[in-house]
Each structure stands twice: as structure tokens, then as C-alpha cells.
Amino acid sequence: MTTLLDAWRHRPTHQLVWSLAAPMILSNLTVPLVSLVDSIVAGHLPHTQDLGAVTVGSAVYALPVWSLGFLRMGTTGFAAQAKGAGDASALRTVQIQALLLAMVLGVLTGLLMMPLLPWLVAQMHSTPLMTGRTLDYLHVRLLGLPAALLNYALAGWFIGTQRARITLTLLLTTNLVNIALNLLFVPAFGWGVPGIALASVIGEWCGALYGLWRAAQALRELGGHIDWPALHGWRHWMPLLRVNRDIFLRTLALEGVFFSLSLLGARLGDATVAANALLMNGLLLTAFGLDGLANAVEALCGHAIGARDPHALRRALVVAGGWSLIGSIACASFFGSAGHLFVDLQTNLPEVRNAAYRYLPWLTALPIVAVWSYLLDGLFIGATRAREMRDGMLVSVLLYALLAWITRGLGNQGLWLAFLVFMAMRGLSLGWLGWRIRQREAWTA
Template sequence: MPAPSDSPGLRHEVRRTLVLAAPLVIGQLTNFGMNFVDTVMAGRIGKVDLGAIAVGSSIWAAGFLFTLGVLLAVSATVSQLDGAGRPRQAGEFTRQALWLALALAAGLIVLALSAGRVMDALEVEPAVADLAMGYLRAIAWGAPALVLMLTLRFFSEGMGHTRPTMYVGVLGIACNIPLNWMLMFGNLGFPALGAVGAGWATAIVLWLQLFLMMFWIAWRPQYRPFDVFGRFSAPNPREIVALLKVGLPIGFMVLMEGGLFAASALLVGILGALPVAAHQVAMNYTGLVFMVPLGLSGAITVRVGNAVGRGDPVGARRAGLVGIGIALVFAVCSATVIVAFPEAIVRLYTTDPEVIALAASLLMYAAIFQISDGLQVAAAGALRGMKDTRIPMFYSVLAYWMIGMSVGWWLTFRAQWGPAGMWVGILTGLSVAAVLLTARYWRLSRRTIEFSGVQG
């Protein structure tokens, strides 16, 4: 029977979670910034290049989100093994995850090279489609670097070392801007490749990020007990299948949530130019703000997983609830800012009065779902720390698609609410997910304590 919890108090837990989360938030913001930079710089070339990056990056994002979700299982598992004092086993697990990552890279490459069929089905303008394919062919060269870097990043995060995520993110955006300047606009003797140049710039950045992450792990002494690069391990099907059992549901869950937002943008596009512009402005801002709870979610996974690994169910429950509480506080602050300054926020993106008016009204729905979005991503992170992923996967299908998308579609097209209907659908889906995931963590963490016999 485990000993009673000797985990630190509430104040220490809050401080430790925030220390872990801060570099992750900065890393997420810089990753978001790379796409923002590509979009802004493409807009200076012309609408065809801008459209090509919008279409190409959307297709790439679908594969990326799924891959990211699968590999999130690495941080959950490493955090538990580290908490249990088994660094060598965590190192072996990471080597097996690297083999899986290469298989996922192959899938990303196939997706990029076959994207022409998707664009044909969506009847994308031929000029835009051709340029988007060039963008995808270029960025596909970075797929192996992307997945290997993510695996090593999540290994480091699972140990509780999150600063490398920040360093890699800052390196990415710092290199992306000059590489875009050279390859998109044809400076310093390079040909002007436009949107295709943005794809090459991103591929180069991904390899630079991988080299930095590899150097950091090989150099810093805190990684030596794990011996990740100290030996060669052939693929072990049993280990890889075990990783997939945890990771595939996470990948599917991340894809379901991301797909809800992507599909909503496509459906709003049917309504015309003004709704699309307003929707894009409001969605871009909410996406930027979401990077904070998303980074916090990674820290929650590590704190919960580490407590689970050391046999401390009370500490695991406390870590998850503290993380969810921090996410709730941030969500309230974020919602307050949106309610107080909706038009000022929109004016950062556009000066068109019609777009400002409509986007500001949509931000009111975004203010409400700040609470739901913060809670659901924090609770999902806590559940990942317990390696509970299958039931949350089914929750994601129910909340985001069976309920959220159905409500959004009906209000938008049947009830004639316009883009506001789709935002109500998103709000509904996120709220259902927040209730289901938070309630599951509450029950599961309490049940674990009761089963262990430890007094909380």
C-alpha cells in the first residue's frame, strides 16, 4: 500500500506548475507566430500566394495535429517513468517513440504529396492549388525533422525540463523571418519563390530546431541518466503498440477539436466575403489567446504524470485540480479583456468598419467560450497525465461533432443566424467537452485515491 502523500502544498504546486508552463506558453506562441509571419509576408506578394499558404497550411495542419496528438503520449509516459525513478526505461521508451515518429513522418509526406486530390475535391482555384502543392512539396522535406523534434521535446517536457521548448520556438521564428525574406522575395541572390519559398523556409527551420534539441539533450547533464543517445535500439513492436494505445486516442481527440474549427471556417465561407473576414479575425485572436491554456495543459500533464509515477494519488489529484484552477483564472481574465475591448482588438487586424462591427460581435461568443476552452484543455492535460485517453476520445466526437457541429450548422443555415450560429455551435461543443472532461478527471482521480487507501 502506498504511503500517505508527502507531496508539496498548494502554493508550491501553483508555483511549480507556472514555472513549467511559462516556457511552454512561449514556445506555443512562437509556433503560432511562424504561421502568422508566413501569412503576413505572403499578403505582400499577392492574393494567389496568400491563398496558397492558407490552403496548403490547412491541409498540413490536419496531419500535424494528429501527429502531435499521438506523440503527446511521450510526455505522459516519460513523466510517470521519471516519477517512478526509472530513467533508463524512459530512455528506451523514447528511442522506440523515435521509430514511431519516423513512421508518422512518412504519413505526413504522403498527405502532402497527395493533397492535389483534396484540393480538386474542394474545387480550389487552379492557380492557388498549383502554388499550394509547391508549398506542400517543400515543407514535406521537413517532416522527419518535425516528428523527431517533437518526440525529443515531449521527452524533455516529461522530465519537467520545458525551457528547450521555448528555445526551439524562439529559434524557429527568429530564423523563419529572414529565410522567408530571402526565399519568398528573392533577396541575397535567391530566386523569388513566393509561397513555395515559405514552405522551404519552414522545412529548413524544422531541421534547425531538431539539431538544437538533439544538441541540448546530448549536452546537458540532467539527461544523461536517461541515456537516450547512448545506445541503438531496434524497433520493438510491443513497445510501439503500447505507445499507440495511449497516443492514437489523443491524436484523434486533437484532430476532432482542430477539425471543428477548420470545418466551421469552411462553412462560414459559404456565407460570403464579409462573414469570412470577420470570422477569420475573431478566430485568429482566439487562437492566439488559446496558446496560453494549451501550454499550461502540457505542464499539467507532467505534474500529474510525475505524481502518478511516484505512487502519490493525492498529489496527482492536487496537481490536476490546481492546473485546472489556474486555467480557469486565466480564462476569466481573457474573457474580461474581450468584453471590455472587442473593437480595439479587431482594429489590430483591420480598418474596415463592416468587418470590425461583425467581428466584434463574434468576439462576444469567444469571451464566453474562454471558460469552456480553458477548462477542457486543462482537464484533457490532467487526464493525459493519468494516461486516460480512450474515453476522452469518445467525448471529443460527441462534444465537438455530434453536438457542436450539429448545433452550429443548424443555427447558421436553418435558423439563418449567419456566422453567429457557427460560433454558438463552437461554444456548445467546447462547453460539453469541458463538463465531460472535468467531471471525468474529478471522478477518476478521486477513485484512484479511494482504491489506493491513501487519505487525501
């Protein structure tokens, strides 16, 4: 206990954590803010199917984007450790590898997704009108996929090198352009669901161009050089690809859970799937906000591991963990007291509002349950220990699938119960794996 208190009282660590976390919280909150604006704009269109189309279309688009999130997480860990070790050449190499992977995967994945769209949307069992509008949304939305992946790679490198303010301006550029064009294309121009998709595409490409410009500026400040001949051999790519493979499998499993919420919710009716989407916007607001502290953990723990400093590692975890707990309690209090207002802000459709009200207690409980998985994800990402993250996620998903099947007779209440237990198991499994690594004194070995 004394060691924990000493770590908590270390003022320089508080300053370091918040110098990274504050801009990341602000930048992360712009991401679900875009989904929130999409929902508000679509929720005030004349038909329930418009909101459902954006909800389902966003879930389908999230499949490749979230599944390829390793481009951000893997890049952060390697960049943070290279910075901790003072290796400028490694920092340059990590950046170019991440950008090349992002561009190649963005183009290939977009081409592969196009013929699969009718089948993916058909799995939602939505009405013909909603299916048609969903496909209209996705045909436009996929044009922004390469830019979205470039933004992942750029953000990961900026976080790992502790340039959190650049990450903030990158995401602000992307998301504020998106929001502004959303309000222009739909209420002003009347372009409906395709207008929402087009706003997102333009925002993503504006963010990517801005990020590439700032990355070029950052490289001019570094020493070292890229070993271009080495990049032609697989050996130089294997550490990054191995970590990215495991993060990919972990993220694919996680995305499967979120996709199943949309899939199973859609089978319970249009109002239910729309209500679940509004509540998930609340969870995303919480997750992306608290992820700012997890991003600080990624950078600081990766730096401590690169520098082989176990004391800095402990202090970063304790300080970020304490603030994460405080933040999760604040989020739970907000949804407990102002949940109805949060729902009403997003839609004026009575059937959707009434459905969402019934499930607000689940949203209130989620921040305190889920916060530990966010924090521990940051530790494992900074340490580039992707295999353990993968294993913990697979155990959690299996438990979720079992509970979703057992509670299927409870309808949407059973679905939310399974999801809450899933989030709890994520934190517990990573905590146990982290404790085992600590017992071996292997974090900074």
C-alpha cells in the same frame, strides 16, 4: 472546500507549476505567433487570394501535423510517469520509441499526402487562382513534415522530464527562424506565398536538429540503458501504441472540427474564410498560452501518478486550475476591449476587417469556455488515459455536428455558435469522466 484551499495555499506547488508553465507559455505563444506573422505577411500582399491560400494551405497541412500530435502527448505521459517512478531505462526507451515513430510517420505521411493535395484543396470550393496558390504553398510545406513530427516527439519528452526550458529553446529556435525568414523571403525577396512556406520548412528542420542535440546531451546525464532486443518485439511497443492510437482518434476528431470551420467558412466567401482565420489566430494565441499551464499539469500529474502520490496530484490540479481561470479572464478582457486593434494588425483589407468585426464577441467568450478542456487534457495526458480523452472528444464532435446542421441557416454566426458549444462540451465531458475515476480512487492506483 477546506481541502481545495489547503491545496491552493501550498506555495511549493505554485513554484513548481510556474517553473514549468512560464517557459511553456512563452514557447507555446511562439507557435500561433508564426501563424500570426504568416497572416500579416500574406494579408499585406496585393490580393485577397494570397491570404486565403496561406489560410487554406495551413489548414490542410495541419491535418497530418495535428492528427499525429499523439507523438507529443503520448510521449509526455510516459516520460512523466517514468520520471516519477525513478526509472531511467524507461526514460531512454520512451525517447527512442518516440523518435523512431516520428521519423517513420513523417516520411510515410508526406508521401501519402502529395497525391491527395488537389482533392483536399478542391473541397474548399475556392477560386481557381486561390487553389493554384494553395497548391504552390503545400508542395513546399510538406518537406518540413518529418521535422515537425520530430519536434513533437522531442518536446513531449522534454516536458515529461520537466525540462521546460529546453522545450522553450527548441520552439524558439523553430519559430524565430521561421519568422525571420518569412520577413526576408516575402517583403524583401518578393517570393510571395511559396516564400512563406519555405520559411516554415527551414524553421522546422533547424528546430529538429537543435532538439536532437539537446536530447543527446540529456541522455548522457541519465543512468539506465535501452533494452534494444526488447524493442524488436510488439509487446514492448503495445502500451505506447495503444495510447497513441486513442490520442490519434481523439485528435483526428478535433482536427475534423477545425477543418470544417475552414471548409464551411470558405463556402461563405473568401472574405469570410479569411476573417475566420484572423479570429482563430486569437483563439490559438489564447489556447497555446493557457496550454502552458496544461503542460505543467501533464508533467506534475504524470510525476505524481508515477510516484503514487494523490496529494501532489490534487495540489497540481487546484493550483494550475486557479491560474488557468485567471488567465482565461485576462484573455477575454483583451479581446473584448482591443479586438478591433487585433484584427487591424493582421490585415489592411477592408472587406476582411469588416467581416471579422462582426464575429469578435465569439472570440471574446471562447477563452473562459475553452480553458477547462485544456486543463483537463493535461490531467488525462499525464495519466496516459487516452481512451477517456477519445470518448469525451467523440461526444463533443457529435454535438458540434448536430448544432452546425441545425444552425446552418444562420451562416457564419451559426458556425461560431456550434464551435463555442463544442468547446464547452469538451470540458464538461472530461470533467465528468475525471469525477468517475476519482470516485473509484483510480487516479493513483
